[in-house]
Amino acid sequence: MLRLAKLGFLRLTQGTGISRLISGSAWRRHRLLILCYHGVSAYDEHEWSGLYISPETFRRRMEALASVHCNVLPLSDALRRLQDGTLPDRAVVITFDDGLHDFYQVAFPVVESFGYPVTLYLTTYYAEFNRPVFDPMVSYMLWLGRARQQLDWSEVFSTPVALDEAGRENATEAIKQFALRRGLTGIEKDDLLSRLAEHLGIDYQELCDRRVMHLINPDEARNLAARGVDLQFHTHRHRVYRSRERMFAELQDNRRRITSFTPNEPRHFCYTGGFYLPEYPSYLKEYGMLSATTCKMGLCTARTNPMLLPRLVDTEQVSDLEFRAWLDGTADLLPRRDVEMSGGQLVEEQLATQ
Ligand SMILES: [Zn+2]
Known part of the structure; x- marks a missing residue:
């Protein structure tokens, strides 16, 4: 109004x-x-x-x-x-x-x-470690994979998570916390992103080649x-x-x-x-x-x-x-x-x- x-x-x-x-x-x-x-x-x-x-x-x-x-x-x-x-x-x-x-x-x-x-x-x-920026890349890939409706990833989640809007928001936060609690390095977080891509059926290398979610x-x-x-x-x-x-x-x-x-x-x-x-x-x-x-x-x-x-x-x-x-x-x-x-x-x- x-x-x-x-x-x-x-x-x-x-x-x-x-x-x-x-x-x-x-x-x-x-x-x-x-x-x-x-x-x-x-x-x-x-x-x-x-x-x-x-x-x-x-x-x-x-x-x-x-x-x-x-x-x-x-x-x-x-x-x-x-x-x-x-x-x-x-x-x-x-x-x-x-x-x-x-x-x-x-x-x-x-x-x-x-x-x-x-x-x-x-x-x-x-910019220096020129790989996808972790937080937005997690969110972006969950969005790309949303047609699957569910993500089954036992490394991070004890039960499958929904990929609707609310589910993606919760999952993004949970993955960020997972990385933070374990104190993952940039390289380890990049590996985690590639495993997330695999579970979502996304070609991670192709996204990287296009510099998606990369900095200059x-x-x-x-x-x-x-x-x-x-x-x-x-x-x-x-x-x-x-x-x-x-x-x-x-x-x-x-x-x-x-x-x-x-x-x-x-x-x-x-x-x-x-x-x-x-x-x-x-x-x-x-x-x-x-x-x-x-x-x-x-x-x-x-x-x-x-x-x-x-x-x-x-x-x-x-x-x-x-x-x-x-x-x-x-x-x-x-x-x-x-x-x-x-x-x-x-x-x-x-x-x-x-
Ligand atoms: Zn900023």
Whole structure:
């Protein structure tokens, strides 16, 4: 109901020209929209997870930026100009999280064709160990195998598990816990994935050859950096810790890899899974970070804490009307529910053996 009322309001503002007024206003000029993407499908990934959008939708978004004359800025310039009060009209920053291979294969060529700058928050463990990222690959393969209806895998499950939506969700969590409790290494987790594929009748090697659920490798990271992609922090292992020392070590591990891909010193952070503890902003500031982005929706102003910047997480669920309303700023005036943070990125110290 709330959504319908919102869409009605947005239609009204666009139809009456109010949105155009807001779009060119000083109010909007003092605000920055940071867009957040994860994956753009190389195959059918957007049918599997809300974190992926189709290449058609992504291209339409990039076209919308051009057609309403947004000024797409590099992240660090945009944040500096936000503070100085010198942002141009309809300022937008484009960010991608994680560094999935489809960024290299599908998304970046589109961004590049429009000449937009882009920031890639790169998590580096699976860039170096270039095999499928364990957690999403478990979920993706269970989805691929869903027509079988049941998974009979005695190594992990005492009884066969259902492969409907709820069953897959439980099974994904159980397999993740299985790996975590045993403290499996990256290679052991990769072996576990290949055994899961076997039990689902999936050709694991073929998925690997297509780089499904892979991150970009070091050569691809260097290639992107040379083509102007701004590589920034997203932790090495896509994990955060309670202790300041463990957090700093994680950031150092991430930094060491990123600086081997680019001569530019990374200074910006993106919270993994959007998750943060109240103490993280001060840890990050102390580490020397200039900004940190969350997955909370909203526009940034000069008064926004730079260590807690909101973004628009763009998904297939965001309609073209809503997307345009975010570009012109109207959407920021509407009430919205806060997105819940996923606590799954926080690793308690006793489990963090590898
Ligand atoms: Zn991430």
